[in-house]
Amino acid sequence: MTAQYQVHGDVAVITMNNPPVNGLGLATRQGLADGLAKANADAAVKSIIITGGGKGFSGGADINEFGTDKTMQEPNLPSVISVLENSPKPVVAAIYGVAMGGGLELALGCHYRVAAPGTSVALPEVKLGLLPGAGGTQRLPRLLGVEAALNMIVSGEPVKSEMLAMLPGQKLFDKIAASPESLAEEAIAFARSVADVRPLPLVRNLPCKHPQGDAYFQFARNMVKGMSKNYPAPAKCVDAVEAATKNKFDDGVAVEREIFINLMWTPESRALRHIFLGERAASKIPDVPSSTPVRDIKSIAVIGAGTMGGGIAMNFLNAGIPVKMLEMKQEALDRGIATIRKNYESQVAKKKLKQDKYEQRMALLSTTLSYDELGDADMVIEAVFEEIGVKEAVFKELDRVMKPGAILASNTSTLDVDKIAAFTKRPEDVVGLHFFSPANIMKLLEVVRGAKTAKDVMATVMGIAKKIRKTAVVSGVCDGFIGNRMIEQYGRQGGFLLDEGCTPAQVDKAIEKFGFAMGPFRMGDLAGNDIGWAIRKRRYTEQPDMKYSKTADLLCEKGRFGQKTGAGWYDYVPGKRDAIPNAEVVAMIEEHRKSLGITPRKISDEEIVQRLVFSLVNEAAHILEEGIASKASDIDMVYLMGYGFPIYRGGPMNYADEVGLFNVVQAMNRFAKNPLDDAKFWQPAPLLAKLAAEGKTFN
Numbered sequence: 001m002t003a004q005y006q007v008h009g010d011v012a013v014i015t016m017n018n019p020p021v022n023g024l025g026l027a028t029r030q031g032l033a034d035g036l037a038k039a040n041a042d043a044a045v046k047s048i049i050i051t052g053g054g055k056g057f058s059g060g061a062d063i064n065e066f067g068t069d070k071t072m073q074e075p076n077l078p079s080v081i082s083v084l085e086n087s088p089k090p091v092v093a094a095i096y097g098v099a100m101g102g103g104l105e106l107a108l109g110c111h112y113r114v115a116a117p118g119t120s121v122a123l124p125e126v127k128l129g130l131l132p133g134a135g136g137t138q139r140l141p142r143l144l145g146v147e148a149a150l151n152m153i154v155s156g157e158p159v160k161s162e163m164l165a166m167l168p169g170q171k172l173f174d175k176i177a178a179s180p181e182s183l184a185e186e187a188i189a190f191a192r193s194v195a196d197v198r199p200l201p202l203v204r205n206l207p208c209k210h211p212q213g214d215a216y217f218q219f220a221r222n223m224v225k226g227m228s229k230n231y232p233a234p235a236k237c238v239d240a241v242e243a244a245t246k247n248k249f250d251d252g253v254a255v256e257r258e259i260f261i262n263l264m265w266t267p268e269s270r271a272l273r274h275i276f277l278g279e280r281a282a283s284k285i286p287d288v289p290s291s292t293p294v295r296d297i298k299s300i301a302v303i304g305a306g307t308m309g310g311g312i313a314m315n316f317l318n319a320g321i322p323v324k325m326l327e328m329k330q331e332a333l334d335r336g337i338a339t340i341r342k343n344y345e346s347q348v349a350k351k352k353l354k355q356d357k358y359e360q361r362m363a364l365l366s367t368t369l370s371y372d373e374l375g376d377a378d379m380v381i382e383a384v385f386e387e388i389g390v391k392e393a394v395f396k397e398l399d400r401v402m403k404p405g406a407i408l409a410s411n412t413s414t415l416d417v418d419k420i421a422a423f424t425k426r427p428e429d430v431v432g433l434h435f436f437s438p439a440n441i442m443k444l445l446e447v448v449r450g451a452k453t454a455k456d457v458m459a460t461v462m463g464i465a466k467k468i469r470k471t472a473v474v475s476g477v478c479d480g481f482i483g484n485r486m487i488e489q490y491g492r493q494g495g496f497l498l499d500e501g502c503t504p505a506q507v508d509k510a511i512e513k514f515g516f517a518m519g520p521f522r523m524g525d526l527a528g529n530d531i532g533w534a535i536r537k538r539r540y541t542e543q544p545d546m547k548y549s550k551t552a553d554l555l556c557e558k559g560r561f562g563q564k565t566g567a568g569w570y571d572y573v574p575g576k577r578d579a580i581p582n583a584e585v586v587a588m589i590e591e592h593r594k595s596l597g598i599t600p601r602k603i604s605d606e607e608i609v610q611r612l613v614f615s616l617v618n619e620a621a622h623i624l625e626e627g628i629a630s631k632a633s634d635i636d637m638v639y640l641m642g643y644g645f646p647i648y649r650g651g652p653m654n655y656a657d658e659v660g661l662f663n664v665v666q667a668m669n670r671f672a673k674n675p676l677d678d679a680k681f682w683q684p685a686p687l688l689a690k691l692a693a694e695g696k697t698f699n
Contacts, residue, residue, distance in 0.1 A: 001017060001031065002016065002017055002018040002025070002027045002028040002031045003015065003016055003017065003018075003028055003030075003031025003032050003034070003035055004017050004053070005034075005035045005038060005039075007042070007044070007045060008188055010044060010045060010046040010047070010192065010195065011045070011046070011047050011048070011049060011188050011191045011192060012035070012038070012039035012042065012045045012047075012048045012049070013048075013049045013051065013184075013188075014031075014032060014035035014036070014039070014048065014049070014050050014051075015051055015052065015053045016028055016031070016032070016050070016051070016052045016053060016057075016058055017052075017053040017054070019054055020054070020055070020059075021054075021055075021056060021058065021059025021060075021098065022052040022053065022054065022056065022057065022058040022059065022103065023058070023059060023060065023061065023062040023063075024058060024060060024061050024062060024077055024102045024103065024106065025061075025062035025064075025065060026062075026065070026073055029075050029076070029077060029079075029080050030075060032050065032075075032080050032083075032106075033075045033079075033080055033083055036048065036083050036084065036087060036091070037083075039087075039089065040087060040088060040089055045089065046089065046192070046195035046196075047089055047090045047091075047092065047191040047192065047194065047195040048087065048089055048090070048091045048092070048191070049091075049092045049093075049094050049187050049188065049191050050084075050091060050092070050093050050094070050106070050107075050110060051093070051094040051095070051096075051183075051184070051187070052095075052096070052097070052103075054097075055097045055098070056096060056097025056098035056099070056103075056119075056120075057093070057094075057095040057096060057097060057098060057099040057103055057107065057119070058098070058099060058100070058102065058103025058106060059098050059100050059101065059103055060100045060101025060102040060103045060104070060124075061077065061101055061102040063128070063273060063276055063277060064277070066128075066264060066273055076134075077102050077105065077106070077133075077134040078133075078134045078135065078253075078257070080106065080109075081105065081106060081108075081109030081134055081135060082109075084106070084109040084110055084111075085109055085111075085202055085204070087111075087200075088200075089195075090111045090112060090191065090194050090195060090197065090200055091110045091111050091112070092110060092111065092112040092113070092114060092187055092190060092191045092194070093106070093107035093110040093112070093113045093114070094114050094183055094184065094187035095107050095113060095114070095115045095116070095119055095121075095161075096115070096116035096118075096119050096177075096180050096183050097116075097119060097120070097180075098119065098120045098122075098158075099115075099119055099120070099121050099122075100120065100121070100122045100123070100124055100158065101122070101123060101124055101125055101132065101136075102132075102134055104121055104122065104123055104132075104136065104140075105123075105132055105134040105135055105136045105139070106134075108135065108136065108139040108140060108143065108203055109134075109135065109139070109203070111194075111200045111201050111202070112174045112190065112191075112194060112201070113172060113173050113174055114173070114174060114175045114176075114177060114183065114186060114187045114190050115161040115165070115173045115175075115176055115177065115183075116161065116176075116177045116179065116180040116183040117160075117161060117162050117176060117177065117178075117179065117180070118160060118161065118162070118180060119160065119161035120158040120159075120160065120161075121152075121158060121159055121160070121161055121164060121172075122152065122156060122157060122158035122159065123136045123140065123152055123153050123156065124156035124157075124158070125156065125233075126153065126154060126155070126156040126231075126233045126234055126237060127156045127272065127276075128269060128272045128273050128276060129231060129232070129233045129263060129266060129268045129269025129270075129271070129272040129273070129648075130233055130260060130263050130264060130269055131153065131233055131236055131237045131240055131256065131259060131260055131263065132153065132256070132260075133256065133257060133260030133261075135253055135256065136153070136256075137149075137153060137237065137240035137241050137243075137244060137252075137256045138204075138208075138240075138243075138244045138249060138252045138253050138256060139203045139204070140152065140153065140172075141208050141241055141244050141245070142171075142203050142204075142206035142207070142208045142244070143170065143171045143172040143203060143206070144164065144167060144170050144171075144172055145167065145169060145170070146208065146209070146210040146216070146241065146244075146245060147210070147216075148164075148167055148170075149241065150220060150237070150238065150241045153237045153240075153241060154220075154224055154234050154237050154238070161173065161176060162176060171206065174190070175190055204249040204250075205249075208244045208245050209245055210245055213245070217238060217241075217242045220238050221235060221238050224237075224238055230268070230515065230646070230648045231268055231648060232263065232266055232268060233263055233268070233269065236259045236263060239255070239259065240252075240255060240256045240259055243255040243256065267648075267649075267650075267658050268648045270650065270654075270658070271647070271648055271649055271650025271651075271654055271655075271658075272647070272648070272650070274633065274636070274650045274651070274654050274699060275636070275637075275640060275647065275650060275651070277633070278633035278634070278636055278637050278651070279471055279637060281631065281633055281634075282471060282472065282473045282474075282633070282634050282637050283462055283465075283466065283472060285458055285459075285462070285474055285630070286630055287455070288455045288458050288459050288462075292455055292456055292458075292459035293456055293459070294456060294459045294460040294463055295378065295405060295407065295456060295457070295460045296378060297321070297378045297379050297407070297460060297464055298321070298322075298378055299321065299322045299323075299324070299376065299377045299378055299379075300313075300316045300321055300322070300323045300324070300377060300378070300379050300380070300381065301323070301324045301325075301326065301374040301377035301379070301380040301381070302323055302324070302325045302326070302380070302381050302382075302383060303326050303380065303381070303382040303383060303384055303394055303398075304325075304326075304327065304382065304383040304384045305325050305326075305327045305332055305333050305335065305336025305337070305367075306332075306336065306383065307339070307437065307438070308383040308411060308435065308437060308439055309325065309336060309383035310325075310336045310339050310340050310343075310439075310440075311435065311437065311438050311439025311440040311441075312381055312383055312411065312435050312439045312440075313325055313340065313365065314340060314343065314344075314361075314439070314440035315435075315439065315440055315468040315469075315470070316364075316468060317340075317361040317362075317364050317365055318361065318440070318468070318469075319467050319468045319469075320360075320364070321364070321467075322364045322365075322366070323364060323365050323366070324365075324366045324367065324368060324373070324374060324377060325337075325365065325366070325367050325368070326367070326368050326369070326370075326371065326373075326374060327367070327369065328369065329369070330369065333367045333369070337365070337367065340362075340365070341362065343440065344358045344361065344362065345358070371397045371398070371400070371401045372401055374398075374401055374402065375401045375402055375403055376403060377402070377403075377406060378405075378406055378407070379406060379407040379408075379409060379460075379461075379464070380398055380402060380406060380407070380408055380409065381409040381410075381411055381433055382394045382395070382398070382409070382410055382411060383411040383435075386412060386413060386414065386415065388415055388416075388419065388420075391410060391412065391415060391420050391423070392420075392423045395408065395410075395420055395421075395423040395424050395430075396423055396424070398424070399423070399424035399425055399426065404426075405429070406429065407429055407431060407457055407460060407461065408424060408426070408429050408430045408431075409430075409431050409432065409433040409461070410430070410431075410432050410433070410448075411432075411433055411434060411435055412432055412434065412448075413434050413480075413481075413484055414479055414480045414481070414484055414535070416477060416479075417430065417431070417432040417448045417449075417450045417453075417477050418450045418451050418452070418477050420432075420450075421450045421451075421452060421453070427450065427451075427452040427453075428452050428453065428454040428457065429454065429457060430450055430452075430453060431447065431448065431449065431450065431453050431457050431458070431461055432446070432447065432448025432449075432450070432475075432477075432481070433445060433446075433447060433448075433461060434446035434447075434448060434475075434481060434483075436483075436641075436642045442641070442642060443469070443470060443471050443641040443642075444470065444471055444473065444483075444637070444638060444641035444642030445465050445470040445471065445472045445473070446472075446473055446475050446481050446482060446483060446638065446642075447461055447462065447465065447472050447473065447474050447475065448474075448475050448476075448477060448481055449474055449475070449476060449477070450477060451477065458474070462474075471637055471641045473629075473634045473637050473638050473641075474629075474630065474634070475628055475629060476626070476627055476628040476629075477628075478623075478626070478628050481628070482620075482623055482628060482629050482634070482635055482638045483638045483639070483642055483643060485619060485623065485628075486615075486616045486619045486620055486623070486635075486639075486652075487616075487643065488535065488619075489615040489616065489618070489619045489681065490520060490612050490615050490616055491520055491524070491532060491552075492547075492548060492549070492615070492678070492681075493520075493611045493612050493615045493677075494507055494519075494520035494521065494612065495548060495549025495551055495552055496549055496611075496676060496677050496678070497603060497608060497611065498549060498551050498589050498593075499549045499551065499592075499593055499596065499598060499676055500598065500600065500601060500603060500674075500676050501593075501600030501601045501602065501603050502603050502608065503581070503586055503589070504519075504521035504569040504570070504581070504585070504586075504589075505521075505570075505579075505581045506603075506608070507519055507520060507521060507608055507612075508520065508521050508522050508579075509605075510605035510608040510609055511608065511609060511612055511613075513605065514609045514613070514646065514649075515645075515646025515648065515649055516644050516645065516646060517644030518644060520612065521568075521569040521570070522569070522570070522579050523644075524552070524562060524568065524569060525562035525563050525568035525569055525570060525572070525579065526562060526563055527562070528561050528562050528564060529552060529555060529556050529560065529561045529562050529568050529569075530556060530561045530562075532552060533552065533553060533556040536548060536552070536553065546678075547678045547680075547681075550592070551588075551589055551592055554588055554592060555568070555569065555585065555588070558588075560585070563577065567582070569582075569585060570582060570585075598676065610667050610671075611671060611677075613652060613655065613656075614656070614664055614667055614668060614671075615681070616639070616652040617652050617653065617655075617656045617664060617688070618668060618681070618682070618684060618685055618688060619685075620632070620635045620652060620653060621684070621685035621686075621687045621688040621698075622685045622687075623635065624687055624698070625685060625686060625687040632653040632654075632698035632699050633651075633653070633654075633699055635651065635652065635653050636650060636651020636652065636653050636654050636699075637651065639651050639652050653698040653699060654698075654699055656698060657697040657698055657699055661688060661691050661692035661696070661697065661698070662692045662695070664684075664688070664692065665684045665688065665689060665692040668682045668683075668684050669682070669684075
């Protein structure tokens, strides 16, 4: 039962019971409608309460229904709200915990609202590329005032019930309960107190105006336009709220509904809904059920106090988990701690962190120069130099000192986790935890599952990832895992584009216009061009038939390793990150092109974007086929959270689905005919070719 019905004397209480957030799926909507009909048919019932079971009132619509027939299937949410409004007996919403999206719209349709203090109230649909579609843009302005309501609708951010209750003239809440615990009792008393009040108050009958009228909405449009250029929904929210001030209620609702349906089919909304579901799906591992027991992680050890080790440590300190950090020399430890302090002090100065919280976090950090002092930690993460011999020495020491059952994690970005696990006598306890730099900020965590990694280790690290607020994506073992294996192909295409006629600035500008945070050459400068150089040198030996542009090698031979040396593909001024094009680099590229006998050609932005993005897609299709990633949405999460892929495009696989896989394959076939590119690489991966031929998608 997703809606339970009880009678307390002369008050009927309908309780939504659809864990985890009482989503308003079809069964719950039907349960509400049935409960209302039952209460209105019972002569002994004088008033009705709608509330939620579990942790809150309702988190809103069931996102899985969006874009399907179930969204509109009767009773849809507007129909349920209509039943509420037309109830001959007063209906009171008793809200607590969360009242969000459709959940808040449901409450807005009730005659009265009683709220517990601390309730998070929001209309967050804009974050899914939508607007409230069940009267929210029409009712909230009538209860809160136009400006406060529009701010909530355009931002999608939650506001606490007691904050809203303080707004002058607000009619959203008829009563704020003394506490969450007393809400049920106070709501029943309130319902009895209004049982005989007639006529029943309807939100639709309240006035809705803004004193400045058109001038205010033009101002709001200008503000929204500047903040959301790639997203159509925020501007449409302004249109819908304006309709509330200019139309009769039912006409305003019709405007809102039309906008909602149109937005639902935009690529931006599809992308944002895909991300919403993909983030949640990433935490689920097919053969590791949610009931899998987990290991108790109460303390962490981190090997290495460099940039990465310090950033990793901060994640756990922020979550209140003690960290012991190991280095070989005291100076290295001192430097590492100074960097952590500097990071926290910067947050304090910006008022993002309170002084007492900073002190609490630093108090959780201890240091050592001896492996023997790490043995009691429940999990250890190494963040040492990316070289297999160094990792071997570390893991042999960890195998010696760590207690039985401790999780041994490597922050490797490319190395073989199975080989690392084999350096120990407990390979089942070894896992890859690939943090992205800066580790205390970037949301992505690649969890690399070795051939022998135990299921309870996987369940434990996925839970810990959530605790430290990371989006964890599981990868199998291969060179570069998901993200770096794909980025290598992207970088190779960047090199070929230089050989054929582009400048680094032209390539970067085209892909940044597409929406990437930065192009391949600015990214190379940020990461360090010497890192890519080391990988290529390994490739030249391991895969001599792999085709590469040699331009990046020439750059590295000049010592231009990027931002850390002040010179890479671009020049950099100390203390600034502005990438300044360098004439000598352009001349070097032209000279190399000439030495290869290549006549440069004009390359369009469209070709640049397609070659870079579709190279990611083709490699990702191989990764899926090999089982390195279990689902396409996992690959999208890696690129959205770790590599700056534009959010509003939903990741490389979602973007390929939007373009159409048939069209992607046709483009690849064209690229394969380019003698200066790599024809072998552009053979569509078998999975991609199959899906395209069948008219299917990745997601």
